[in-house]
Amino acid sequence: MPSLFVLGGARSGKSRYAQHRAEATGLSPVYIATAQAWDDEMRDRIHLHQQDRGPAWSTVEAPLALAEAIRAHNASDAVVLVDCLTLWVTNLLLADRDIPAATTDLTKVIAGARGHVVLVSNEVGLGIVPENALARRFRDEAGRVNQAVAAAVGEVQLVVAGLNLTMK
Amino acid sequence: MPSLFVLGGARSGKSRYAQHRAEATGLSPVYIATAQAWDDEMRDRIHLHQQDRGPAWSTVEAPLALAEAIRAHNASDAVVLVDCLTLWVTNLLLADRDIPAATTDLTKVIAGARGHVVLVSNEVGLGIVPENALARRFRDEAGRVNQAVAAAVGEVQLVVAGLNLTMK
Amino acid sequence: MPSLFVLGGARSGKSRYAQHRAEATGLSPVYIATAQAWDDEMRDRIHLHQQDRGPAWSTVEAPLALAEAIRAHNASDAVVLVDCLTLWVTNLLLADRDIPAATTDLTKVIAGARGHVVLVSNEVGLGIVPENALARRFRDEAGRVNQAVAAAVGEVQLVVAGLNLTMK
Known part of the structure; x- marks a missing residue:
């Protein structure tokens, strides 16, 4: 089934574009959030975003087990929107997980999906080399996942x- | 009337491209600078840039009141070049102004312009998340204004x- | 002869793309590395990259004298791959060389080349202004060289x- 990858900068409108594209399929929309509700403020913000998307959307949290979440919610009459891969890479990095293995799992799930899959990610490699070593490692991992x-x-x-801008 | 938005990175040649496009209209060119002459060195640099543009151009400074400056200098036989919006956002942020309200004013002036309007801005959202909180806020505001x-x-x-590269 | 400039972010796949394009010419490939082997670890990494490219490639190091290296190895039956200009700018900056003069030399060699020339560089100007003065200077110089x-x-x-994405 068709799958779409939406790549963009911070405050580029990438999430809104991805949401419009998901809704335009007319399928049952499932939002897979990679953000984690660490505290009440974050829980409130996530709740506000849910209300913005409207009652047609169901929401799932998958800070780490992303391939599993897509597999569980992907059906031929569903569109799954993953927002965003950059946060997922951050979560994997902080949890010291095997990022190449998780990426292979993710690409297999995308290739085998029965319904639509829309994934959002940040392009973070077009600035100056970060001075912070963790930021450099994150930039490398995020770039590999995006590729x-x-x-x-x-x-x-x-x-x-x-x-x-259509890249592919 | 037609309006053009030129977006680019640092040292991308965006200002030169915008200037060429403004001159190619054959209209009377007005340069609206959002840079402020804080000291003599800055005053000298601004003066040098003015000489580079040549005698056909007139120059106006609008560090904060940008919509007003465009409105005042926009005529059916004029082309107004605003360089650049990123510096304008910085000025608004430092002066603690209402950036969404100022942005709405600006887009109204663009939509209602009788002559050509060319605006230059930096794309700043394609690198790593800045560690500095003010830089993060600036990046968010600049991204919203660009959109x-x-x-x-x-x-x-x-x-x-x-x-x-034509985006629109 | 045709020449190709491949511009991209960190971990964008730009080097792999450039290598594929160089190999697709069917000409004798020469790799001009601007990286310097400062220590044994760096020497090992450079050696690994050489093995990755395979035995058809010959490798030349040119951390500073890039125009000379292209001139020396460019022949009508050869393709020269320069990877990358960003590192070359860094080397020139740290060695306090005249970057505009070196850039003029480089563009003359490209224009007069008998064989194919493929050059790789990083786009580094699409993030926030760096706080570090040397990073700002590097960003300006790299942007001018890329233009x-x-x-x-x-x-x-x-x-x-x-x-x-084809820019030219």
Whole structure:
């Protein structure tokens, strides 16, 4: 089934674009959040975003077990929106998980999906080399995940200032 | 009337591209600088840039009241070049102004302009999340302004290494 | 002869793309490395990369004298791959060399090349202004070199997440 990867900068409008594309399929939309509700403030913010998306959407949290969450919620009449891969890479890094293995799992799930899969990620490699070693490692891992996902999907859109550019 | 938004990175050639496009209209060119002459060195640099643009151009300084400056200098036989929005956002942030309200004013002036309007801005969201909280806030505000202006204009060009890519 | 400039972010797949394009010419490939082997670890890494490229490639180190290295190894039956200009700019900056003069030499060599020339560089200007003064200077110099090289070559590709976008 078709899959879409939406790549963009901070405040580029990438999540809104991805949401519109997911809704345009007319399928039953499932939002897979990689953000974790650490405290009440975060829980409130996640709740507000849920209300923004409206009652048609169901929401699932998958800070680490992303491939499993897509597999569990992907059906031929569903569209799954993953927002975002950058946060997922951060979570894997902080939990000291095997990122290449998790990436392989993810790309297999995308390739075998019965319904639509839409994935959102940040492009973070177009600035100066970060001075912080953890930030450099994150940048490397995020870049590798973005390349692997871009290779696995059928369509890639780069979003800049709310406008999309077809990369694939 | 047509309006053009030129978005690019640092040292991408975005200002030169915007200036060429403004001159190619054949209209009377007005340069609206958002930079402020804080000291003599800055005053000298601004003066040098003015000489570079040549005698056809008139120059106006608008570090904060940008919508007003465009409104005042926009005429059916004029092209107004705003360089750049990123510095304007910085000025608004440091002066603790209402950035969403100022952005709405700006997009209204663009939509209602009688002459050509060309606006230049930096894309700053494609690197690593800044460690500095003010830099993060600036990045968010600049991204929102870029999205709003991109939606308001008729044409958007992304400039990378001196080459332009049509986004809209 | 045709020349190609491959611009991309960190971990964007730009080097792999450039290598594929060089090999697709069917010409005798020469790799010009701007990285310097400061210690045994670096020497080992450079050796590993050489083995990855395979026995068809010959490798030359040119941390500073890049124009000379291209001139020396460029022949009508050869393709020269320079990886990467960003590191070369760093080397020039740290050695306190005249970067505009070196850039002019480089663009002359590209324009006069008898064989294919493929050059790789990082786009580093799409993040927040760096707080570090040397990083700001590097960003300015790298941006100017990228503009000059993009103007001198026949083809420019921007690589994002392993996908290429034709800029020229």
